[in-house]
Amino acid sequence: xxxxxxxxxxxxxxxxxxxxxxxxxxxxxxxxxxxxxxxxxxxxxxxxxxxxxxxxxxxxxxxxxxxxxxxxxxxxxxxxxxxxxxxxxxxxxxxxxxxxxxxxxxxxxxxxxxxxxxxxxxxxxxxxxxxxxxxxxxxxxxxxxxxxxxxxxxxxxxxxxxxxxxxxxxxxxxxxxxxxxxxxxxxxxxxxxxxxxxxxxxxxxxxxxxxxxxxxxxxxxxxxxxxxxxxxxxxxxxxxxxxxxxxxxxxxxxxxxxxxxxxxxxxxxxxxxxxxxxxxxxxxxxxxxxxxxxxxxxxxxxxxxxxxxxxxxxxxxxxxxxxxxxxxxxxxxxxxxxxxxxxxxxxxxxxxxxxxxxxxxxxxxxxxxxxxxxxxxxxxxxxxxxxxxxxxxxxxxxxxxxxxxxxxxxxxxxxxxxxxxxxxxxxxxxxxxxxxxxxxxxxxxxxxxxxxxxxxxxxxxxxxxx
Amino acid sequence: xxxxxxxxxxxxxxxxxxxxxxxxxxxxx
Numbered sequence: 001x002x003x004x005x006x007x008x009x010x011x012x013x014x015x016x017x018x019x020x021x022x023x024x025x026x027x028x029x030x031x032x033x034x035x036x037x038x039x040x041x042x043x044x045x046x047x048x049x050x051x052x053x054x055x056x057x058x059x060x061x062x063x064x065x066x067x068x069x070x071x072x073x074x075x076x077x078x079x080x081x082x083x084x085x086x087x088x089x090x091x092x093x094x095x096x097x098x099x100x101x102x103x104x105x106x107x108x109x110x111x112x113x114x115x116x117x118x119x120x121x122x123x124x125x126x127x128x129x130x131x132x133x134x135x136x137x138x139x140x141x142x143x144x145x146x147x148x149x150x151x152x153x154x155x156x157x158x159x160x161x162x163x164x165x166x167x168x169x170x171x172x173x174x175x176x177x178x179x180x181x182x183x184x185x186x187x188x189x190x191x192x193x194x195x196x197x198x199x200x201x202x203x204x205x206x207x208x209x210x211x212x213x214x215x216x217x218x219x220x221x222x223x224x225x226x227x228x229x230x231x232x233x234x235x236x237x238x239x240x241x242x243x244x245x246x247x248x249x250x251x252x253x254x255x256x257x258x259x260x261x262x263x264x265x266x267x268x269x270x271x272x273x274x275x276x277x278x279x280x281x282x283x284x285x286x287x288x289x290x291x292x293x294x295x296x297x298x299x300x301x302x303x304x305x306x307x308x309x310x311x312x313x314x315x316x317x318x319x320x321x322x323x324x325x326x327x328x329x330x331x332x333x334x335x336x337x338x339x340x341x342x343x344x345x346x347x348x349x350x351x352x353x354x355x356x357x358x359x360x361x362x363x364x365x366x367x368x369x370x371x372x373x374x375x376x377x378x379x380x381x382x383x384x385x386x387x388x389x390x391x392x393x394x395x396x397x398x399x400x401x402x403x404x405x406x407x408x409x410x411x412x413x414x415x416x417x418x419x420x421x422x423x424x425x426x427x428x429x430x431x432x433x434x435x436x437x438x439x440x441x442x443x444x445x446x447x448x449x450x451x452x453x454x455x456x457x458x459x460x461x462x463x464x465x466x
Numbered sequence: 467x468x469x470x471x472x473x474x475x476x477x478x479x480x481x482x483x484x485x486x487x488x489x490x491x492x493x494x495x
Contacts, residue, residue: 118484152484185484220486227485260488344486351490362493371494440475464476 001145001210004061004095004252006276006283009213013259016269017276018060024276028060029254032088033068037427038390045084046428052091062092063211063252065180066099068389071134071148072121073103074309075112082141089143095251096145096210098180099138101131101168104389106316107309115316116387116394117346120153122311123167124160128174130308135175147178147210150200152185152226154338156193160304164195165203172208179204182213183243184226184256187236191224192338197239201246206290209247214240214279215256223341229261231275237282244282248290253283306332319343322383350387350394351378357395358419360447361402361412367452368409377405392423411436411443411453418444421465431466 005026008014018025035048055062066085069077077085077099089097102118121127131148139146150168157163162170164186172179181204186197214237216230232240232255244250255276261267306314310332318329319342326339355362365374381401388394399416414436421432436443438456440463446453 154484188484217485225485229485258485260492264488264492345484348487348490352487353489355489355493359493366494462474464474466476 001095001249001251004063006280007060007063007252007254008276009065009254009256010055011257011259013262014257014272017272018058020269021273021276024273024280026061027063027252027254028055028058029063029065029252030055030092030094031065031067032085033066035088036084037429038392040429043078044080047084047087048428049091052088056092062094063254064089064092064094064097065149066097067118068104070100070102070104070118071138072101072127072131072151073105073134073312074130075103075105075107075312076134076137082138086141086143094144096147096178097142098147098149098178098211100151101148101171102151103312103316106312108313108317113316113320113386114389115320115346116349116389117319117342118151119312119315119319119342120151120155122158122305122308123162123164124305124308125162125170126305127308127311128162128167128170131171132174135171135177139175139177145178145210147180147208148172149180149213150182150185152182152188153194154188154192154223154341155336156338157195158305158333163199163203164189165200168200169204172205177208178210179208180211180213181209181243181247182215183240184213184215184217184228184232184236187233187239188217188224188226198242201243206247207249210249210251212240212244212247212250212253213256214253220341220344223338225341225345227261228256228258230257230265230267231271237278240282241285245285245288246290248287250286253279255279315339315342319346320382320386346387347378347382350382353388353391353394354378354398357391357423358398358416360444361399361415361419363447363450364409364412364415364452365402365407367447367450369407377402392427395423396420410455411438414440415443415447418463418465425465431464434463434465436461436463 007025007027010028010030035051036045039046069081100118103121104115104118105112186200190197214232215228216232217225218227218229314329317325318339385397417434421434424432438459442456443453
């Protein structure tokens with residue numbers, strides 16, 4: 001497998017960095033799921049071929065990094081996902097692909113549900129077997145090698161759980177796959193009270209590490225979050241200087257940042273370019289001390305642990321459900337403030353989907369009934385319905401919920417129709433006709449200015465969104 | 467409720483880390 005070098009996880013707002021950073025960027029890693037959409041009524045995805053066409057012409061080496069169908073759970077990736085993944089691989093030709101050692105679907109007696117977030121698997125021998133089966137199944141179908149990403153975990157370890165390093169090592173060795181070593185995830189885990197980074201490194205088969213992720217984070221109530229919110233902190237860069245020389249087969253280091261933070265934290269392209277220069281200096285040290293292995297793997301008993309499926313249901317409900325679900329988790333597994341951290345993060349993602357997907361409807365609500373009332377409505381919705389994995393699902397359910405509240409707000413119903421129509425059309429499911437009883441241009445323009453739309457002259461308008 | 471002939475108009479127009487999503491906060495500003 002050839003070396004790729006230093007790169008970025010692709011975000012459209014990072015284009016100025018790519019433009020200015022020629023010579024600093026060797027590889028671009030693409031998260032494919034944002035360019036897929038579910039075909040209504042079918043168990044398959046429509047792929048945004050225009051985006052793939054664009055990526056295929058980028059003058060960089062490409063990698064693919066899945067973000068929606070992790071391989072650490074008892075519910076394996078769906079065939080529809082694997083087929084879309086394979087089609088994307090065939091279009092873009094990545095050297096390898098990766099996914100998370102996490103789960104985001106769980107099941108109980110009522111059936112499967114999405115958690116809307118990557119959650120940590122129980123680190124037991126039984127979960128190792130499940131993850132290995134998931135990876136082997138993927139390896140049989142994928143045309144390129146596969147690596148899993150080492151995940152972040154805001155929970156404290158359960159008694160009898162395998163350590164982070166032991167768990168990842170056992171999976172990688174048994175599945176004979178690569179490791180995407182996300183050093184910021186390990187750093188979060190260390191800061192939040194889990195296994196220290198260098199202890200994890202001592203337990204890993206370092207020859208299996210093909211790729212490293214670096215990122216920045218932020219504090220929330222004493223927890224260090226994997227927020228991808230800026231450059232890697234100095235303490236993480238110091239750890240990276242210890243770890244990267246010990247990796248004999250490292251092929252790429254990729255930097256991750258969420259584009260919303262570029263604006264919110266006023267991060268300029270020059271800041272990222274300087275950081276990439278620092279990362280290139282790290283890259284130059286790869287493998288220099290590759291013989292220094294302190295590997296020691298101790299077996300783990302795991303006798304008192306729940307089954308992986310029970311763990312997923314307990315954690316999935318506790319992080320997305322009501323107070324009773326949290327109590328059920330505590331009764332079986334003990335109290336852990338990390339549960340509340342996961343709950344808040346999942347709610348932030350659901351709020352983000354609402355803000356983006358129901359843009360005009362949310363703005364009308366904020367202007368008409370105020371932030372406090374809107375957040376109360378969202379909390380009621382989140383308490384009554386599980387998350388949707390894709391924004392279209394989440395926004396459709398939220399729109400239905402809002403209609404049932406009978407808020408009696410002029411234009412709300414038409415704006416919900418309009419927002420959903422835009423989502424549908426942008427995902428290739430159009431055109432869609434939307435009825436307004438006054439000129440929609442006036443309504444949308446007022447909301448764009450941050451104003452409640454004034455009552456317009458009655459005039460039925462049939463708007464074709466295409 | 468609206469004797470008015472409908473007017474037709476046309477307008478031409480996917481979830482990935484383990485941190486805090488700030489899009490809602492941005493939308494309220």
